[in-house]
Amino acid sequence: MRCFQVVVFSHHRYLTMNALMSFYLGTQRQLPMAQASVLEKLIKTQADPPTMSEDEIKEKRMMLFTDERKCTGCRTCELACAFYHYKEKNPARALLRIIKLENKLRDVPVVCRHCGKAPCLEACPVGAISRNKDTGAVVINQDICIGCRACVEACPFSIIIVDPKTNKVTKCDLCGGNPRCAMVCPTGAVFFTRQDVGPRILMRNRLEKKVLEKP
């Protein structure tokens, strides 16, 4: 329910802000770099048609999945994430989070789900958030981002991060198609697989009631 409300609210804001933007900025607004490259890419793909149709590509897309019961709370993923993006060992800057609910003895991995109809993308008043055509990741273009944090509020999973060092809004970009969190997870609590395969793996985990392999 909460999710629904947020989406509607942000969508509304998105429309108003965009209308205001075009009113004030008009033609002065330059085509941002990211959009230019997207255009370039579009032109390129048109010249070299893909073997799969767009629908097929969407279906076979790889995505992140989490299985909370397998999470040991070790935060190796946070460390690897921050290291990949900033070349420093600093989980405070990680783009996914292990939330430690200590009273409930739970460790919950929270990752960006790169929603099909992304509330963050819709909430962004300046169009800084877009979807990467190759990986399907919803990404922020820091050149356009104005740091208003509307996306932070819009995200139903609250997994858009405000970076403690730069105070900029950041989010998961799937490491360009090879997410480090899934790569280093020792138990498979965070895994990266085809969108249609992921649910089946989760279903099996649940049915087998098995968390780890017994020696």
Add this chain to the structure above:
Amino acid sequence: MEKEKIFGWAGTIIRVDLTREKIVKQPLPKELAMNFLGGAGINAKILYDEVGPEIDPFDPENRLIFGTGPLTGTMIPTSARYTVTAKGAFTFAFADSNSGGHFGPELKFAGYDHIIFQGRATNPVYLWIDDDKVELRDASKIWGKDVFQSDDILKEEIGDPDIKIALIGPAGENLVRDAAIMNDRARAAGWGGIGAVMGSKKLKAIAVRGTKGVQVAHPDKIEDLFQKCVEMMKGSAKYKWYSYYGKPWLTWLRNEKQKSNPTKNFNLPRVPASEFPKVDHEAFAKHIVRWKGCFNCQMHCGHVLRGLAGPFKDVVGEGYEYNQMIDGYMMGIFDLNFVLKWAVETNRLGIDCDGPAYAIAWAMELWERGLISEKDTDGIKLEWGNQEAALAMLNKIVYREGFGDLLAEGTRLAARKFGKGTEKFAHQVKGGRIEIDPRTGWATALSHATSTRGSDHLKGMPLSNAYGKWYGVEYNYADDSSTEHKPEAVIFFENMNAVIDSLTVCKNVTWTQSEDSFGLPEFAEWMYAVTGYEYTPEQLLRIGERIYNVERAFNSKCGLTRDDDTFPEKFFTEPIESKIKCLDRETFEKLKDRYYMLRGWDVKTGHPTKAKLEELGLSDIASDLVKRGIIQG
């Protein structure tokens, strides 16, 4: 002058004078970092330099030193640990303790390698570290509260649920000599009574938020190194056991293979076969809800567990392992539901799980022998296997009420105070509890006797064939019946473990436990990738030797000698079903002679010699010991 860029180490030490409420930040001296690495090593050197033999563990002038190592918080596997060092509450000499979880790395991310506490606060305080901001705050609101409550209140007061806190519970506040410093609720630095030292300083907690991270020298190497290490770790023979059962697997190993498990205050050699299936690793596995790991650990040897039957059916809690199971055996309680309750209660009250269990087991033996009765124990029936009595007594120990006040002194002091010849039932070396029966073999015996922090298996007990691998000799740690190679192996392990505790990584994934896991060559590789300094494995081992000599020298300064490196009478006279039956005193003393000689220490006194200390670059310590008349100039 511009500060030299350092990698791995954060480069800053905080010194907190609690009496004068003064906080000073100092740069980490490069010389100290190069020669002692960090963690336990630097802690030990600072302790030696600043605490004299005349200072009581609870004196404001005692130091409480927290230390992380150059690898803490980096992507090196199991880089989660930190070490706390002080003059120990029950050893009255050197004591350090090591804990995992998430506190150590957070401290490092805030930008600090070590914190040194001295003095005593007038009113209870806690230290709040928010990156560069470090301040003492009033802790009267949480003084007297248990670990879980205090943790909740602090997080709410600061307004960030993800801060990491190391704190003491009522046990530390009441100066119980087995009090622990707890972090992440279920992780404890429990050895040496350092929680009581923290309590004596009226310091309730240290709360940290770190967002600065750690810089590494060769970031391009780290990711590959990580993958390589994880593969190696997962390929090691013991990995699958540790990652599934955790340490409780060792109960089976000890009971069935080594034929020894401390049971009923060492009155039984091991858990009887009729009881063991109820309390072995398979029975343990039935309680598992999920697995828990420390920061950046791929081994995940911790668990969340739930009770299955009996009065503790509804208990759900984190983290009991080998030690808590031993506690049950010691008190003659063969019920894992109780063990879970015991683990949760000791965590909640902030006390080391073993301390009260050994003290209660000692009292239970007195009860059985008719030396104490209900009149002494405030009406609690301390019979073997009495679960209610054990829990009631635990509470009394923590709050130092009635008979609990005596047991809160730890077995050695309690027996000394109680008298009546009960000292022979207190199984300790230098005040430290004996966790692995020394009668199982000579290396076990030697390492437990010579450990610098009291009888302890984590300082030098050979638990793998790494010694043989390193020196290229034939050596089988599991065959502990001959004395051949034993002093050499113990020395090697002592030195190597000192390196591990200083880096700091977890011993479970290193040569300490398994020779096909990480060892000195890997440490050197990691140090190069993280700090940029090229150490050879031999140099690291040399540093380990230096650290161990500092610890030993501190004990010498505090008046310990060769005579303290021995066991209670029982282990020399009462045989068990092992290859060496019981310790032969003559062989044991000969073994010690060889150990001191190989160490380069005085065979008569057990003190490090001037020549050895100078050879290790510790001439300041050598001249100090000469000045005090402990060693000859």
